[in-house]
Amino acid sequence: MLKKEGFMLAETILLVEDEDGLRTYLQSELQFEGYQVLTATTGTEAWAAYQAHQNQLALMILDWMIPELDGLEVMRRIRRHDDLPIMMMTARDYIGDKVAGLDNGADDYITKPFEIEELLARIRVIIRRKHHSASQNYQVGDLELNAKARQVQRAGKVAQLTQREFSLLQVLMQHAGEPLTRDELLDQVWGADYEGxxxxxxxxxxxxxxxIDLSGMAPLIHTVRGVGYILQEAKHGR
Incomplete structure (x- = not known):
């Protein structure tokens, strides 16, 4: 069953793990660090917990191999609704699994066994990034990105972007006018551990x-040969 333990804290984490010993250990460590922790042991419980508490959650730590619905299916369902930060946690260390997790919307991926200090550091990074991005709006020419509403418009027309496309565009707009290498984009959008x-x-x-670069409009995303990409207003082609 879903459990809510501890006292009211600044950030609420939903921990989804079916192994009792690991779940209890992680819950204790997270509470010690000042987080409020909700726990679930199956995919069905995780989905129900998300629906009941989605407006309170700062992060979900989601094990891949859980009963009923696996972690990937839970994440896919959540991604149809919002961009809640999700860290996948699994004993599987195949590159293909990492790529699948990240491409389906995971913000980070950690492989068991891991040191608790590493997990806590990754949590801090994700939550800090969430708070930073949620308060930011960006505009380059007639392109607008509202991070809190997760909405992008070009010349007043809403662009329907996937989670990954939105994150990539947000990084480009954060660094508008600055060339970014492929490695820099990989680190910021796919994570430093991406190995694809x-x-x-x-x-x-x-x-x-x-x-974004619609027919009849001046392109905003340009290739910088030998470097990577840049987002800026320009009259010349890409």
Missing amino acids: QTNIVDVYIRYLRAK
């Missing part, structure tokens, strides 16, 4: 261009 092909950046840039 770097051309994933090129793939998602193409997706963004199809939705």
